[in-house]
Amino acid sequence: MSFLPFAVAAWVLVVGLYGIVTSRHLVHLIICLSVVQSSTYVLLLAIGYKSGGSAPVFADQPPSPRAVDPIVQALTLTDVVVGTTVTALLLAVAVQLNKRHGSLDPDDLHPLRG
């Protein structure tokens, strides 16, 4: 049962990859990419967790050795915000692709076309 967080992280990654591979719409593909990114957040936070731990904030309680790891939380939190920005960039690319080619099906978008 204590393997569940890692199993969920692996499942979300593979399911997101399945969505990317079998996608028929570019925006659907981009959202599945953000799902794949979120699996890494779950993995990172699961690594830093301590049983019965408390949040690493000591404004109202003295520092205790039971606080969970703050470093992985710092990594994850910048990742969340910047990942969304990059997703927005991909959406802008999709908008321009639709203007040029008129379709957003990945199968119709051949790379080598003038």
Added chain:
Amino acid sequence: MSASTRRTVFLIAGAGLLALLLYSYAGLPDFGHYRGPYGDILNRVSIPERQATAVVSAVNFDYRAIDTLGEEFILLAAVVGVATLLRRLGGEHEEEPDDETTGRHVPSASVATGVAGLGVVGPTVLIGLYVVVHGHQTPGGGFQGGVILATALLLVYLADHYSTLRRVGPMWLNELAEGLGGAGLTLIGISGLVFGGAFFENVLPLGSMGKLLSAGTIPLASCAVGLAVSGGFALMVSEFLQQTLVVRSDKGSQQK
């Protein structure tokens, strides 16, 4: 390769990848038995060394501020990319959004939406500023507060017209905020180098724990990042809105 072939190939490969991932994750320490020393060390020394009670923000803006600088510039690059991709190209022109064209009667947003939206903008800005400024004491900081501030700008658009959004949050203001935020964070790093000998060295007086002006450069870095993130997000959403509502292709209007 047809779609069904692709799916079958992926199902086999995906099953293999899943098995490999599960096997490798089984080698990690059990869930809940965190072993590594660095998290415990930081939890122990963050208050004596930096007078910062929120350790995650201390890590983000002091101990590992150079990673935050890198992430900041990824954000800047992505926003520049969005602004470049969604610019008005040749063959397109800008015209008023549909709700401003003269002679066209558009049902405006309901009064309830307008009042509720505009009533919530003030508290949202206040909460965003609170989260940004108190990053070193309570959970929060520049990233979270910046997103909340950008959301406050969006509420203006939802409650009223696009033209109101243009007046309240013009493009140059968003760009200025983002540039100032990125420059501010870099300057804090350089001042640490100049006055302290190490990049991002904490050179301001540390104060005492629990006060607003404590923890040295951490609240300043938090404000700089909050400015940059709020400017960046507001700019991105404004670009999307402008592209959707204002920019029109020349071909389409000629057919009319």
Added chain:
Amino acid sequence: MSVLQSVALLLVAGVATSVVLTRDPLRQAMVASIYGLVLGILFFVLQAPDVALSQTAVGAVALPLMILLALAKIRSDE
């Protein structure tokens, strides 16, 4: 591991699967918003309030908004 954490993790796995299996991008944006919320709940249950704050603000509000705007532009270009 507590029941709350198990339920949150299973919910994340379930909603992620439904995000991928929703093919229409417009509906998927709504399910992605719910996914952002559920992830925020999971992060909170794993004692990470900072991460939960940014995930909820970003994943439930900013991301679906940008998806919807991109879809509106794509639809008006067709």
